[in-house]
Amino acid sequence: MVEGVVDRSGLEASLVARRGPGFRLELSLSIPSGTTVALLGPNGAGKSTTVDVLAGLLPVESGRVTLSGVTLDEPAVGRFVPPEQRNVGVVFQDYLLFPHLTAVENVAFGLRSRRLPREQALARAADWLERIGLSDVSQRRPGELSGGQSQRVALARALVTEPDLLLLDEPLSALDVTTRARLRRDLAEHLEGFPGPRLLITHDPTEAALLAEQIHVLEEGRVTQTGSADDIRLRPRTRYAADLAGSNLLMGKASGGRVALDVFELHIPSQVEGEVLVTIRPSAISVHRRQPEGSPRNSWPTRIELIERMGERVRIRTGPPLVLTAEITEGATDALDLREGDEVWVAIKATEIGVEAGAESELS
Amino acid sequence: MTHSKPERRRPGARPPIVLIILGCLGLALFLIPLAGLLARTPWSELPRLLTGDLVTDALRLSLTTSLLATLIAAVIGVPLAWLIARVEFPGRSLVRGVVTLPLVLPPVVGGAALLFALGRRGLIGEPLAGLTGLVLPFSTSGVVLANTFVAMPFLVITVEAALRNLDHRFEAAAATLGAGRWTVLRRVTLPMIGPSLVAGLTLTWARALGEFGATITFAGNLQGRTQTLPLAVFVALESDRDTAVALSLVMVAVSLAVLVILRERWWKAL
Numbered sequence: 001m002v003e004g005v006v007d008r009s010g011l012e013a014s015l016v017a018r019r020g021p022g023f024r025l026e027l028s029l030s031i032p033s034g035t036t037v038a039l040l041g042p043n044g045a046g047k048s049t050t051v052d053v054l055a056g057l058l059p060v061e062s063g064r065v066t067l068s069g070v071t072l073d074e075p076a077v078g079r080f081v082p083p084e085q086r087n088v089g090v091v092f093q094d095y096l097l098f099p100h101l102t103a104v105e106n107v108a109f110g111l112r113s114r115r116l117p118r119e120q121a122l123a124r125a126a127d128w129l130e131r132i133g134l135s136d137v138s139q140r141r142p143g144e145l146s147g148g149q150s151q152r153v154a155l156a157r158a159l160v161t162e163p164d165l166l167l168l169d170e171p172l173s174a175l176d177v178t179t180r181a182r183l184r185r186d187l188a189e190h191l192e193g194f195p196g197p198r199l200l201i202t203h204d205p206t207e208a209a210l211l212a213e214q215i216h217v218l219e220e221g222r223v224t225q226t227g228s229a230d231d232i233r234l235r236p237r238t239r240y241a242a243d244l245a246g247s248n249l250l251m252g253k254a255s256g257g258r259v260a261l262d263v264f265e266l267h268i269p270s271q272v273e274g275e276v277l278v279t280i281r282p283s284a285i286s287v288h289r290r291q292p293e294g295s296p297r298n299s300w301p302t303r304i305e306l307i308e309r310m311g312e313r314v315r316i317r318t319g320p321p322l323v324l325t326a327e328i329t330e331g332a333t334d335a336l337d338l339r340e341g342d343e344v345w346v347a348i349k350a351t352e353i354g355v356e357a358g359a360e361s362e363l364s
Numbered sequence: 365m366t367h368s369k370p371e372r373r374r375p376g377a378r379p380p381i382v383l384i385i386l387g388c389l390g391l392a393l394f395l396i397p398l399a400g401l402l403a404r405t406p407w408s409e410l411p412r413l414l415t416g417d418l419v420t421d422a423l424r425l426s427l428t429t430s431l432l433a434t435l436i437a438a439v440i441g442v443p444l445a446w447l448i449a450r451v452e453f454p455g456r457s458l459v460r461g462v463v464t465l466p467l468v469l470p471p472v473v474g475g476a477a478l479l480f481a482l483g484r485r486g487l488i489g490e491p492l493a494g495l496t497g498l499v500l501p502f503s504t505s506g507v508v509l510a511n512t513f514v515a516m517p518f519l520v521i522t523v524e525a526a527l528r529n530l531d532h533r534f535e536a537a538a539a540t541l542g543a544g545r546w547t548v549l550r551r552v553t554l555p556m557i558g559p560s561l562v563a564g565l566t567l568t569w570a571r572a573l574g575e576f577g578a579t580i581t582f583a584g585n586l587q588g589r590t591q592t593l594p595l596a597v598f599v600a601l602e603s604d605r606d607t608a609v610a611l612s613l614v615m616v617a618v619s620l621a622v623l624v625i626l627r628e629r630w631w632k633a634l
Binding site for chain 2: 055096098109112157
């Protein structure tokens, strides 16, 4: 960004917040300018509460929130900056585009609220919509927009006021799978172009891995793990992290029902061609002592690199040719007497492999 | 042919015969009086009757007072609806009950209550007259007050329901976009409940236009000052049937016109 002369010291938050009698959120966040942090967690973990707290829609109970060196909320000194005086851009989960305003009026809303004259605000909003290729729908109401268009209008509405902090609450979860992959790339570009700190709220580990530099796993109002996508994938600390973030995420080139990875080839259930993103749930991978009978097409010999016991379930990291995390039951592990360093066969049913088209350069 | 599996039909395509008969009876109840009115109308005399003093005075007074009552209801009724819908305070359900009381109370009783409170000897009327010289009963202002008292609940109820059904997150989103409370109210809340607001205002106005009992009790029946259309109809029925019919036609025409105009755009919100 051109006007990058302003010193932005990012977001610092260390807080306790309460919603209703039953829910308590305890969170420490530090997001330097120009970086994206993901808050990954299941429903009810406190993700939306975090958005509300940072946006000023819910005061903290204790702690402090500072943005660009300015304290936004600190009950101990009686300081609370209301939402309309914070410069925080929010993309809400269901977008919350104003149904009585057109797309361009929605985008202009923040500018108008900041006392920009109507004509100027609309002109700037129209410019923005043109830049993201939505000129032709600028006069439509939200009810007449597709999910993808609504998402981009919501993002434009949040960004056009040049906020100091960008909050994205499940920005892609309302979209269908193909739109999601495309808009995730758009979003990555927008995030790249946004100079301030960015917080991505999501329950989708792929989204978190692709869009954020750092991931906090949030469960029941607490951060249970912090690290890179790889940290969490390879060393999940909780059951939830293992379930969700533990998915194997691979890049490859698909053609004719196969996907070529760096040094390996997998059979896939779809006829997608070109660059693809491949996800394999750890529980979809089976481990055998000998070459499995009926030989599933995706099976190969390898070596066990790591065994982690997590209660009744055991996570097994396999070595070359393809490093994967498998998850099998404790019973099966004991029955096979599996140990680190053992030679084994792994097998994956083609139907268990998730393939998403059009993922070029996302993982780079 | 089995009875358990009748051929597939659009639901409601062939309603039971009993429903048709009863429904038509219901419709007849509305249509027959209208037909009676039209049959009794002295069409050739109509221009003369409609330009008579009694009719023009009543029409002018009715339009002025009902519109003023609607305006007052908008100014104080919408905030009241907002408070009941959005602010939690002790006795809120009681307040909600008080607001809807004029809906079920016989208007005459409402008028009498207004008289006891604001009459020349009333609880508030006496000090009010002493301090400001303002005397409400048997004045045009009294008509407006009686109209507002009886009609405002329609607005409050409609707007309150709309506010309660409105997703608060839209207002939160507006706040994050830099809109202060007043801007949020003006640019998000009110436009989003717009259809209900218009419907509520229409009902209020229609109720005010037809007000009789509270008006005649509190404001009396003085031609040109407090004699609105319904009052004029009542008086004319005693003395001059033709004028009564002409007045009634005016009311029917005005009400129908408003209904038709509003139905196009807003009525669906109700």
